[in-house]
Structures are given as C-alpha cells and as structure tokens.
Amino acid sequence: MSLRLGSTVLLTLVLLLALPAVASAQNGDGGGDRLTGADFASSPVIAPNGIAATSQPLASQVAVDVLKQGGSAVDAAIAANAVLGLVEPTGNGIGGDLYAIVYDPETDDVYGLNASGRSPQSLSYEELQDELGDSDQIPLVGALPVSVPGTVSGWEMLHERFGERSMADNLAPAIQYAREGFPLSQVIAYYWERNIQAFEYYEEQGTLTDNNWRETYLIEGEDGEMRAPREGEMFRNPDLANTLELIAENGADAFYEGEIAQTIDRYMERVGGYLTAEDLADHTSDWVQPESVTYRGVEVFELPPNGQGIAALQMLQILEAYDIADMGHNSTDYLHVQTEAKKLVFEDRARFYADMDFADVPIEELLSEEYAAKRRSLIEMDGVLSEPSHGDPRAVVSDRLEEGDTIYLTVADESGMMVSLIQSNYAGMGSGLVPDGLGFMLQDRGALFTMEKGHPNVYEPGKRPFHTIIPAFAKKNGEPWLSFGVMGGAMQPQGHVQIICNMVDFGMNVQEAGDAARYRHRGSTSPTGEAMDGRGTLHLESGVSQNVVNALRGRGHAVEVDAGGYGGYQAIMWDPEEDVYWGGTEMRKDGTVAGY
Template identity: 50%
Template sequence: PAQKKVVGFNGSGGSPRGLSLETARSKAGSDGYLPRYGAATVNVPGAVDAWWSAHQRYGKLPWKEVLLPVAELCEQGVPVPQVVAYYLERNMAGFDRAAATIEENDNRKKVWLTGGRTPKTGEIFANPDLGRTYRLIAEGGRDAFYDGVIADHIERYFKRIGGWMTRADLAAHRTEWVEPLMTTYRGVEVYSLGPNTQGLSTNQILNICEQFDLKAMGFQSAASIHVQAEAKRLAFEDRARYFADERFAKAPTAWLNSKEYAAERAKLINPNRVMDRVFPGDAPTQGDTTYFSVADSDGMMVSWIQSNYRGMGGGLVADGPDGGTLGFMFQNRGELFALSDGHPNVYAPGKRPFHTIIPGFACKDGEPWLAYGVMGGGMQPQGQAQIIINMVDYGLDPQEAGDSPRWQHYGSSEPTGQPAEGVGKLHLESGVPEATKQQLTAMGWDLGPPDGGFGGYQNVMKQINEQGRWTYGAATEMRKDGNALAY
C-alpha cells in the first residue's frame, strides 16, 4: 500500500545440478516423458525461502510466532476435512500402484498410513515429524532448511536412495522478486507472473476475449463459452511453445501479451464452428495446490499459491532424526520438463521447470481490486479468466463469479512436448444450460461430463465506497474445503 504497487515473486526451485539431461532421459517412461514420481522429478523446494523472503520484507510478527503455533497443531493433530481425506486415500493408493518406480516407499507410509490406512473424515491426524521440522525452521530461519541440519538430512536421504539433490543445490536457492505482467480487460488491470509460470495464459485468454462482445452474447450462452474455450486453445499453444525458465530460454512475453497479437489471434475464431487445428503464433525474430488470498487493515493484499504438483508430490519423504522423517513430501514439479532438444522447456541442471501455479491480482480505477486465484493445474488460467469475465462482463459479485458453472478444456499441446489431441474435449459443469450444451455440440465441440476438475477458487475484493471507508469482501470455493474468514 505504501508504494501503491503490485509486486511479484517466483519461489520455484531448480533441478539438481548433478542430474544431467542424459540421465533424466534414461528415467523416461515408455511414452518418452519424465515419470510421474520419483527422484528425477524432484526440484529444490522453494516454499520455505518464499515464506521467509516475504516475511523479511513485509512481515509484522516475529518469525517464531508465525511458525510455532503450526508446529503445535502438527504435534496435537487436527480433524481431517472431507476433500483432504479423499485425496489422501486416493494418492496413497496411486503411490502403491507406482511403488516400483519410486526409489523409497517406507517413509510416506510412516507419515500418512498410521494404523495401516489413511485418516478418515473427522479423524484426528497428527504429524509430529513435520512439527519438529517446523520448530527447526522457527529457530534457525530459512538457513536451517537450505544450509543447515535439514539440508544435511535431505542430502543424506537422496544419496541413500540414489537421487541427486544435494546441500549445495539447496544452499544456492533464492526466491526471485519479479515484475508482474499486466494487461487490461475492459479497463480492469489484470496482473500475472511471467514464465516459467503459465500466468501469461490468463492475460492472453482475456486479451482475445476482449475482441468479442461477451456481454451481448449472454451469460452461460454457447456463443460466449465457445469464444472463451477457443481463446484458451489459442493461448495454450503459445504456452506449450514458449513458456520456460527465462534464465535459460527467453520467451517473447511482450509480444504474446500485446493487444495487437490478441487481435490477430481473435480473427482465427469462427463464431459458428470449432477450429479443427490450432497452432502457436510465429514469434518475431527478436525475441495439490494450495491457494489463499489475505488482506489487512492497511490495505495490503496478498495472492499466494504453492503446490506439490501431481497430487501429494513425488512420493518421497526424507529421513529425519532418530529414525523418523522430515514429515513432508517432495514435489514432483520436474515432471513438467520436456526432454526434446531445442525445446525452451527442455531439462537442464539447475533449471526451473514450467509451472502451472499462478496467483492472480487485478486493479480497477487505480486501486487494488482482487487478490484471487483458481487452483487446478491447467484449469488455473481458464478459471481465472472465467472469474474476471463473470465479474466484468456479467456483473457478478465475487461469490457468484465463483459459484457459476465452469468449463474446462483438455487436450491442448503441453510444455512437455506432448502434441494437441485434435480439438480436445470441453468439459462442462452440470449447471450449464442444456440448450447451451446442444449448441456447442452442433458447433463441433466434443463435450465431456463434469469430472470434478474445475478448480478451487478464493478471492478477497477491495471495495471503494462512495461514502465512507473502503471495505473488503471475500469469496470461497464450494468445490473444495474453502473458507472465508474476517476479523
């Protein structure tokens, strides 16, 4: 608020410097891509340094006071909510099926299979190993994790199981403060983080949709959903072609984010028929996720997202002191590297993979407006665009915008090198009108049923009042264990 500025930071970690491209390729599955689980998919965990960096710059409470209550919850245990119980059981079963491809399986069972099964809804689940890890970080700050006793445990663990992560990899990691990318959508300033995230895809979808009168087309109409989904297909081809760690491969972000490029792409959309094939633009030659938004009485608004990627992560939990564990699972974000020569997102030691996680932020009339996000892999830019469209074009409030039926398109090309699957499949939630579904089918869309993959949304809105002080509004997600709290 003091700077009247939107700032961003990228906390994602790089791949182990001891893991070569040749070795990574040797770990590929029969499909030619990196596996879902195991040490080859593990990058340096970035969350601890991200929290530390944000706290160092903006925190008000002492660092210990922030972490110690969480450590106590780990030790005492908390009731398990429905969605968490469901995904714990589902993910642990998935790890069991893939156990042969995971270098070590006992530690995850120590943490989450107490009594031989995952905790059920409403049961108390404790993780004292994680509590001990939090206490070490509370006492020693980020260095305890990246250049101290926790780093030593991590290095010994990966050496034991034949992995590559070292203390040197951890010690070299730093959160990067970045300038967000900004576009406007009918006068609203929409901010996103650039590559290696997919935040630019939200901007591109909105830039293309701005070329059409969605309001006149009608809320939940076939015409409106058709344009939005086609805009997604166009944006995701660029996502697959260009998005990567910009320290290794510079993407033409200014061009991709421009209104001129969006106008060119919008001309490709046939209002009556789905496009048979979609290609990325030809660039000019020069060039299980957690989301929350928080705001305070000073006007500080934070949009934050972090993720272990596929489900709970890569299946690996490091050894800890006294025969225990460190209590957390390493992410498997490295699965999103490509392995083909010349691809911007091709694996390299010390490189950050393409990331799906993107926090969202929007300003209106020069004032902060929304700190918002939608969890869910490739659903995130699709969901973020739908929230903005619902609020700007259709006049919905933050809760209505999130409760409205959503669409999600699958089958676009991927930054791993996987090609598009024809026109893909357009999944619609049950609240989409039947007449809309019939019209979309007639346009050539292959419709899929509701599949539970429509994201998880949270939002804090700053409302400027004509009379009196500004106020906040909050919205939460009915599809997840979301919660809106005010103080």
C-alpha cells in the first residue's frame, strides 16, 4: 500500500514489517564476495518422503501429518492453509483470496489457479465515487473495499482435481485448534497487537463503525480489559470452528450459497455494505495457464494478471543479459541493475496489469526478449532512473501496494506433487468487518482498484482488482525443481527475482537463498494511481556492506538501511539425483519446515 494522509498513514505505519533481520557476513569489502554455507547459522531441512514449509510451526506439522495419513500435497496444503487462517489471521483467512500453482507428476504439467473474488455487482462506479466524496482512494477499512472471498472456492477446486482425503479430514485439525486453542507465536503476536491498534484508531475516527472484530480477536486480560492475545497465550475461535465445520460437511456451497452466504448478506446490509448473497453465489474461481520465461536454463512460472507475477518474469528477462554472478552478490553493480530493472518493470505493472476479462493485457509482448532489450537499454551503470515511464510493448514486438499481509506455503508429497500456494486478506487482518458469529474477517482487496477512468484497473462492478499475492514455481532441465514464494505486497516480485538469482547465479542452497540480506525498492508508480516521485527509495538489510551502501548513494540511489519490509519466504527444492526434498523457511518470521 502507499502512504496516504490521515488515517491511512497510521495503518501503513503500524502494519509495516519492523522485525530484526539476522545480519550475514557478505560482500564485506564491497567487491561482491560469493556466499558460502558457512556464512549462515541456519540450514535446510532435507526429507525423502514429504515436506511442508509454512509461516507457522503448527501448520507445517499439520501438513506433514496429512501427508503421513495418505493425503496428497494438495490435501496437506488445504489443511495447512485452514490452520494458518486460525493461527495467523493477521495475514490470511477464509475472508480472503487465494492463488496456487500445482505441479502434477502424473501429467508432468504445471497448473495455475486464480481464486480471487470480484467487486460487488450492486456498487457502481458512480455510487462508489459518491461514497468517496473528494477522495480518489478506496479506503482500507469498512464496507467499500470488500470483495468476494475466493479462498473456499479455491480449496474446493484444488481438492476436486488433486485431493485424496475428504475435505472434512483436511479441515479437522483447524477445527480442533479453533475449539481447543493454540498458543500465539512471536511474530504473529506482534502483528496482532498492531492490527488491533489500527482498528481502535479507526473506531475512534468513526471510520470503522462495527465492532464484531473485538469479540472475535480480543481476549480478557487479568485486569478485565479486552486486549490482543500475547506471545505464548492460548487463543480460541469457536465461531471459526463452527464455520469450518459447515464447510467440511457441505463443501463450498455452504459458503457461497448456504448459511454462511446468508449470514454475510444480512451482515453487509446491516453495516451498509454492498456485497450480497448474489455476489457470493455468482463467484467462480478459474484454472489458468501459468506464464513462464527461461533464466539461465531455469524455467520460472508465475500466474498471469490480475496478479503481479509476470513482473518477476519481466525483471528476469532484463537481468539475464548481465553477468550477475561476476558482479558478486549484493555488490554495488548487482543491486544497481536489480533496482533499475524493478523500476522499469513496475511502470509497466502500473499501466497494464489488470483483470484480463476487462482489459487487454499484452502479456506475450511484455515477456518478449525484444521488449526486455528495449527496456534494458534505458539502464545506465553510472546513473539512476528518475520517474521512468512505462513502455510500449506492442510497438516493440509487432504503495498502498507496498505492504500487504499474506501467508505463503508450499508442500510436496511422496508422488512428486508440489504445491505453491499464497493466500491473503490484503492489508492487515482485512476490512475490520467480521460477519456475525462466523469467526473470520472480510478482506479489503477492493482497495487495490484505481478510480482513474480509462485505466485498465479502474473500479467496475463484478471485476477482479489488481492483486499483489503471487505463488511461483521453477523447472530445471525440464524437471520440477523449486516451489517458492516471498510474500509482502510489492516486495513479492523483487523477492522472487532475488531467490532465483541467489540460487541460479550464486549457487546458494534453498535456505541460504532466503537468509541472504535483501533489497527492496519502494516508490514506483502503482496500479491504484499513485505516481512515482523521483527515484524512489532503495531499502537494504544490514547484511549489505557499508562500502556498497556508500557506493550506491554515490551513484545516485536514495538508500536506507533498515530491518523491516523484506517479505516472508518459504521454499521446497527437489533433488532428482538423491530423490529428496530440500526445504527452506523464513528466518524473519515464525515459520518452520517439517518433513519425514
């Protein structure tokens, strides 16, 4: 998301990732020394039969339990996602959307799923503009940013195609934890408190008028005051347990046509919202063909818009012409070309990425080598791009988005199936709206539309907004190789590219690739209408040497060294020679890898 005046500034600030990152000994002389395993304290998890990497230990263990009980990687991913919606509501839940990439060993093919929801049919552009008044930004709380939640339909489509166990069995662990309780882990407790502070502020401002969120997400402290649960404290959500039981018994119909849909409809009418039972009943998720480019022999897959996945592919197309390995990891030249490529690609992202049912997105041209060469020619090694424009891909070939709270998980099973899944409510816990007695919050993804008429991502009824959440997958030598993701708003394409470069160009293993110090450039033009102001800001973790920081500043970059905002990583790599999986997890989060 981008910084805005007033209340949005507060929400952005309290939701920023502000957690310490472990500094690594790298690039200390500014010359780009190659990393070795000795530079890191953490190591990969290696397992022969099945493996799961998620952002919360209980969810990883549940996924492995499902695999041991004969479930497929998809069954395990659904079970883990359901648990994460309970234990990490700061990043996801069944009130949000889902995307997935599945590698199926039976067909040796990669499948994409877009389970994102659409805007309400009853809210026209003109009515929304009247609601906004003088503002040109859709708010992050309340009824206006609420779009149809796609997650449950995504579960059903994945399960129908690749599931081996019943949905009831897959949801049973989450239901049990919801009823009996679970202890909060450290990072999630931190964000839980920050979200509650934001909602309390919006209540005081009169922006958030319904307080169901208090009953669902607060506990009673020793002094009798209601507050956010803290690290190590047990938390229960019996309402969510009841909701998941309805889904377990009656499938997605319970959510989109049955009792849950009717409850959402009544609730939205009560709070003055626009999402209706008809919108829920009309929802469909879609199997989509993943897009791919080949980077130094590795085929990298991302999903097409309305998401931002192809931004990572565009960046890789630009970067392939450089000798990245010779530059050295996190060297001045490396970080310079990465940042400049990001700036160029994000201008295209702002101009072209949108719901392809409503907009003609020139994907083939955007991903072409000819267009990458044209854009690459704008990069100078001794200068910095300031306010670059988007390109004209067809001519060549013929941050509200800055922060998002998301979970990413990946699971692989004994058959060779690999699942790359991402799920989110967008900013923080979501809109602040919790339908009566359901135990989950509705997403605020609709805030990612623009109100600029004529823009591909302009608000329209029944339209999917631009999306930040993107799963990724890669093949090497034609075989499945890496299922991975780096969650975190606009960080995600930048993070995907860094992981691929770390492993392909610098030979890091799956854990080293995530532990290595990251960069993140902020300030590009966004699909919601915010324009780039100057050169933006290049944020670096402390593992980047001070010599490199100074050199980048001398080259013209506005550099800040800080500890937050670099996303959350999970990955599984397949080793065909030894027939084992290697798993990596995010040291900046609560996540773990579990295997057997």
